[in-house]
Amino acid sequence: MTPSPHGPASGHKTSALGALTLGAIGVVYGDIGTSPLYAFREALAQSAGGGIDGAEILGVLSLALWALIVVVSLKYVLFLSRMDNNGEGGVLSLMALAQRATKGRWAIVTLLGATGAALFYGDAIITPALSVLSAVEGLKTIPGMETMQEPTILGLTMGILIGLFAIQSRGTASVAVLFGPVCALWFAVLAGLGVMHIIATPAVLAAINPYHAVSFMMGHGVTGLFVLGAVFLTVTGAEALIADMGHFGRQPIQLGWVALVWPALTLNYLGQGALALQALAKAQAAGHVLDNADWFFLMAPDSLRAVLVLLATLATIIASQAVITGAFSLTHQAIALGLLPRMTIRQTSAEQMGQIYMPGVNWLLLLGVTVLVFAFRSSSAMAAAYGIAVTGTMVVTTCLAFIIAWKFWHWEPVWTALLIAPFLALDVFFFGANILRVAEGGWVPLLVAGMVGLVIVTWLMGRRAVLARTSQLGINIDDMANSLTIRMPVVIDGTAVFLTQDLDIVPSALLHNLKHNKALHSCNILLKVEVQSTPWVAEEDRLQVTPLNDHFCKARLCYGYMDKVDVPSDLARREGLLARPGGTSFFVGRSAIRFAARPTLPRWMTLLYTFLHRNAADPTAYFNIPPNRVVELGTQIEL
Incomplete structure (x- = not known):
């Protein structure tokens, strides 16, 4: 009997969707949801050289609204959200999907993925610094606190950030349940503040007409490009829409955007524009020039501004937490895909495998955030550094999307190019606008991305060189297995598992064991652990065993890049292999x-x-092998 669409099954499905949507609002939209704190203010500041007029307010506002429509709603929500790798999204998942589509033969795919990952780290240190600092600066808009000094603001900012990074080792599962409700309240407040000022100045609704955006760009020349670079701040965080698909699913993310986040952001930006128009009318009536201001906090009545600052601080902490967690997740994927050396990974939740803590990444991020806060000292100075990392990642994502649509979805390349070209042109245009701000601070994410990119390239080339040298000097395992049957050494009880990267070459550990111990185990398994370009591999499909003779066999253990690696448990599932x-x-x-x-x-x-090889985390810990069952034998490799 088919259940009624209005019965219990339908109700359970609806409640699950609602819970996932609320969770997505708290995690996915934290970054883009805090953009109203500074985006409109910074975009308007770029055109405020000789004072601000009404056409500039409407033009900047129109650019911001249409950036949300085209970049987020059309590109990410409608198009890229369909490009998932078995449910997982993000730049490295897109890279893995493109590698599968091209059978790993296109070096450009790995290059694009590595570039996107490197740029993400630039974003990861700027987001906490900029968002928390901009919220704390709101204290100066509270009546009686206008004279608050810079050292106090920087001290409060660093206190919040140090506390945030310090609690990462304890996991965030216990407080994560609050993220959704707090962010839902945040977006409701954004919408309410916007509506309040739109009602007072309905003329601001004219900004919805794209004519004002086009007219502004055509009439402001190079200044228009600087404004466009600042306008891009309104869509920072859009990458999270696809990066967190594996946690929440496509439908909750799309529903959260359409039903709450997009309307709230639109109303708030319109409200800030309405407040600016009101201030312009007062300035013109007094014969003054309108100066730029902290429009977001000024939208709230004086009596409620302290509450708004507190809520904004909570929202920025949540946004920062999402970026930190994203850095852990991205690094975990990069290690699994072989882009970075192994690092210490700690599980912080027994229920959710995705809850991890990486101390090395955590403290490096805090170091970068601290340097940024004290180097730039204000959110306005730091805003110039923000856009380049995000726009660069978007260019990479669009290029990978073209490869996937062409090679994986098997779309006609010409029609695919025609569809992708407008998105890519817009991304490149935004990237070019942000490049103009390199001297103002845009060099920061480029420097961070360059350093991470250098590490990735060195690790990839170094591993390839080690494997080539090992294969060049190694002995074929089939020849050795056959020769040992003719002249068999002493055979002892037990199973020896030799971890190797090449199943055709005798592992150096096996040669050293024969040389020094003059003995051979009764069962010798040459094991290669591989990570596939899919996020998950079913347990029954992970292990492949190829016997060579009575004493030797080759084993290949395959994992997805999101799977937890547990070599002993997965080997033990094959009956008789370890028993x-x-x-x-x-x-x-x-x-x-x-x-x-x-x-x-x-x-x-x-x-x-x-240096990277020597400081990489212990492989046995990464493979979940008990230390008391590990034998390490040293060897030397010349490069």
Whole structure:
């Protein structure tokens, strides 16, 4: 019997959708939801050289509204949200999907993915610094606190940020349930403040007409480009719409945007424009020139401004938390896909696998945030640094989307290009507008992205060089297995698992074991752990075993880049593989890098790779192997 669409099954599905939508509002939209704190103010500041007039207010406002429509609603919500990799989104998931579509043969795909990941880290240090600082600066708009000094504001900002990063090790599952309700209240307040001022000045609704945006750009020349770069602040955080699809699903994210976030942002920006028009009328009546102001906080009545500052601070903390969690998740994916060396990863929740803590990433982010706060000292100075990282990531995302639509969806390349071209042109236009602000602070995310990109390139090339040198000097496993049957050493009970990157070459740990211990285990497994370009691999599909003879076999253990790696448990699922007398030992080769007479890499790159290799997290911890079952044997590799 089919349940009634209005019965219990339908009600349960509706409540689940509502809960996921509320969760998405708290996590996905935290970044873009705090943009009204500074976006309109900074965009208007770029055109305020000789005072602000009504056409400039409507023009800037129209640019902001249409940026939300085209970039977020059309590009991300309607188009890119359909481009998921088995439910997962984000730049590295798009890279993995494009790699699968091109069978890993296009180097440009890896380059694009690495570039997008590198740019994300630039965004990850700017978002907490800019959003929290802009909220704390709102204290100066409270009556009686106008004279608050800069050191006090910076001290409060750093106190909040240090506390936020300090609690990451304890996990955020206990407080995450508050994110959705607090952000829902935040968006309701944004909408309410906007409506209050729109009613007072309905003429601001004319900004919905794109004519004002076009007219402004055509009449302001190079200044218009600077304004456009600042207008882009209204859509920062749009990448989270696809990056968090795996946590909430496409429908809750789309519903949250259409039903609450988009209307609230639109109303608030219109309200800020209405307040600016009101202030302009008063200034003109007094014969004064209108100066720019902190329009967002001034929308609230004096008696409620302190409450608004408190709510804004909570919203910016939530937005910062989402970015920090995103940095942990992206780094985890990058390690799994081989773009970065292994790092320490701690699980902070027994119920949710995605709740992780990475101390190295956490403290590096805090260091970057601290440097930014004290280097720029105000949200207005820092705003110039924001757009480049985000626009660069959007260009990368659009290029990957073209490859996926063409090669994975099998769309006609010409029609695909015609569809993608307007989005790419807009992204490049925004990126070009932000490039003009490099000297003002835009160099910061470029520097961070360059450093991360250098690490990624060095790690990729170093690993490739090590694998090539090992294969060049190694012994074929089939030849060795056959030769050992002719002249068999002492055979002892037990199973030896040798972790290797090449199943055709004898692992150095096996050679050292034979050389020094003069013995062979009764069962020897050459194990290669691979990460697929899909986020998940079913447990029954992970392990493939190929016997060579009575004493040797090759095993390939496959994981998705979002799977938790547990080598002993997954090997034990194959009946009889590890259940032998004598127990199981895992042999790991610990390589030491040395300079070769004929180097395969530039010396500086070898030095950097050696540093990364030496400081990478213990592989046995990453593979979840108990330490008391691990045998490490050293070897040297010349690069």
